[in-house]
Amino acid sequence: MAQPIIEFKNVAMQYGETEVLKSIDLEIEQGKFYTLLGSSGSGKTTILRLMAGFLTPTGGDILFNGERINDVPPERRRINTVFQNYALFPNMNVAENVSFGMALKGKSKTEMKAKVAEMLDLVKLSGYEDREISELSGGQQQRVAIARALANEPEVLLLDEPLSALDYKLRKTMQYELRAIQQRLGITFVFVTHDQEEALAMSDWIFVMNDGKILQNGTPVDIYDEPINHFVAEFIGESNIVPGVMRKDYLVSFAGKDFENVDGGMRPNEPVEVVLRPEDLDLVPIDEGKLVVTIDTESFRGDYYEITAHDDDNNHWQIQATNQAEIGKRYGMYFDPEDIHIMRLNESEAAFDARLEQYDEES
Ligand SMILES: Nc1ncnc2c1ncn2[C@@H]1O[C@H](COP(=O)(O)OP(=O)(O)OP(=O)(O)O)[C@@H](O)[C@H]1O
Numbered sequence: 001m002a003q004p005i006i007e008f009k010n011v012a013m014q015y016g017e018t019e020v021l022k023s024i025d026l027e028i029e030q031g032k033f034y035t036l037l038g039s040s041g042s043g044k045t046t047i048l049r050l051m052a053g054f055l056t057p058t059g060g061d062i063l064f065n066g067e068r069i070n071d072v073p074p075e076r077r078r079i080n081t082v083f084q085n086y087a088l089f090p091n092m093n094v095a096e097n098v099s100f101g102m103a104l105k106g107k108s109k110t111e112m113k114a115k116v117a118e119m120l121d122l123v124k125l126s127g128y129e130d131r132e133i134s135e136l137s138g139g140q141q142q143r144v145a146i147a148r149a150l151a152n153e154p155e156v157l158l159l160d161e162p163l164s165a166l167d168y169k170l171r172k173t174m175q176y177e178l179r180a181i182q183q184r185l186g187i188t189f190v191f192v193t194h195d196q197e198e199a200l201a202m203s204d205w206i207f208v209m210n211d212g213k214i215l216q217n218g219t220p221v222d223i224y225d226e227p228i229n230h231f232v233a234e235f236i237g238e239s240n241i242v243p244g245v246m247r248k249d250y251l252v253s254f255a256g257k258d259f260e261n262v263d264g265g266m267r268p269n270e271p272v273e274v275v276l277r278p279e280d281l282d283l284v285p286i287d288e289g290k291l292v293v294t295i296d297t298e299s300f301r302g303d304y305y306e307i308t309a310h311d312d313d314n315n316h317w318q319i320q321a322t323n324q325a326e327i328g329k330r331y332g333m334y335f336d337p338e339d340i341h342i343m344r345l346n347e348s349e350a351a352f353d354a355r356l357e358q359y360d361e362e363s
């Protein structure tokens with residue numbers, strides 16, 4: 001593997017007596033789109049501030065291209081930040097905002113003008129050089145903030161919930177555009193959000209955080225399909241989570257029945273949690289289903305029906321169905337073996353990896 005551009009080794013951060021980050025290990029590689037995903041207060045901004053150099057860790061080391069940078073000030077790091085509130089200078093126009101960093105570095109007027117034009121083109125604001133900040137919409141201000149950060153030619157761009165103030169439609173557009181900018185420039189983005197859909201849509205790699213810790217990291221597909229524990233499964237999308245028992249490899253029992261599945265490597269009769277995503281469940285005639293459910297509620301969601309139902313074991317199910325169902329009526333519920341995801345109880349990610357490795361060697 002290539003050397004990581006940023007590395008955290010056992011990084012801790014304490015504010016006074018309060019420890020807000022506990023032993024964070026992470027690696028950021030050049031040229032990828034990373035997302036820190038977590039609820040409010042989980043420590044996302046703290047990690048960005050440590051990366052940018054606005055904070056010094058109280059424990060552990062931060063490396064940039066292999067060199068320790070714990071005490072290197074922000075202006076000497078090739079890292080720029082787009083803040084959540086944009087932090088634009090209201091008394092300067094667009095061009096002055098974008099060239100602010102270059103002016104500090106004493107770049108020539110011609111050089112700055114060319115760079116401003118290039119950056120505004122990148123964020124689709126060509127011709128807006130002389131506009132005042134107060135004459136821009138929220139989305140346009142957002143773009144200026146991105147252009148300003150990129151004008152400094154950082155190796156890493158940090159973005160702290162940059163889209164949270166935008167309406168749904170603009171947010172979707174900006175997600176797409178940010179991703180396109182990242183790919184076009186080929187630099188590293190570390191993006192912060194508490195919106196799991198946004199994280200799944202944009203990232204090459206996601207760190208799921210809670211309470212000052214990284215619970216799981218991986219590609220969006222890994223995290224969605226193989227959540228490591230109950231918290232991640234709930235956080236990363238709507239889930240049905242029911243108690244179960246692994247009878248043996250590839251056979252799991254839940255809701256009073258045994259089902260073939262694709263997981264193995266657990267103790268016989270080990271208690272587990274079973275995850276089934278609503279979009280993986282279908283309603284079918286009773287004799288074609290794997291379980292029988294009774295419909296409780298139904299609501300139309302545009303491209304599907306959101307249905308809640310319960311089985312005879314009184315497990316509750318959320319189902320995204322393409323067809324309407326009748327409340328109070330019994331249906332078959334169908335899913336494929338590979339849609340059944342198994343989570344062990346109270347297992348750390350390290351222990352899980354070690355066990356999987358051992359299992360792969362044995363099989
Ligand atoms: N200067 C500070 N002094 C004391 N505690 C702080 C300080 N800054 C942050 N904290 C605490 O550290 C924890 C993590 O904060 P942080 O800002 O990193 O969270 P976050 O994940 O970015 O949350 P949000 O999604 O709300 O922005 C919180 O419990 C917060 O109250």
Ligand SMILES: [Mg+2]
Binds near residue numbers: 044045046160
């Ligand atoms: Mg924050």
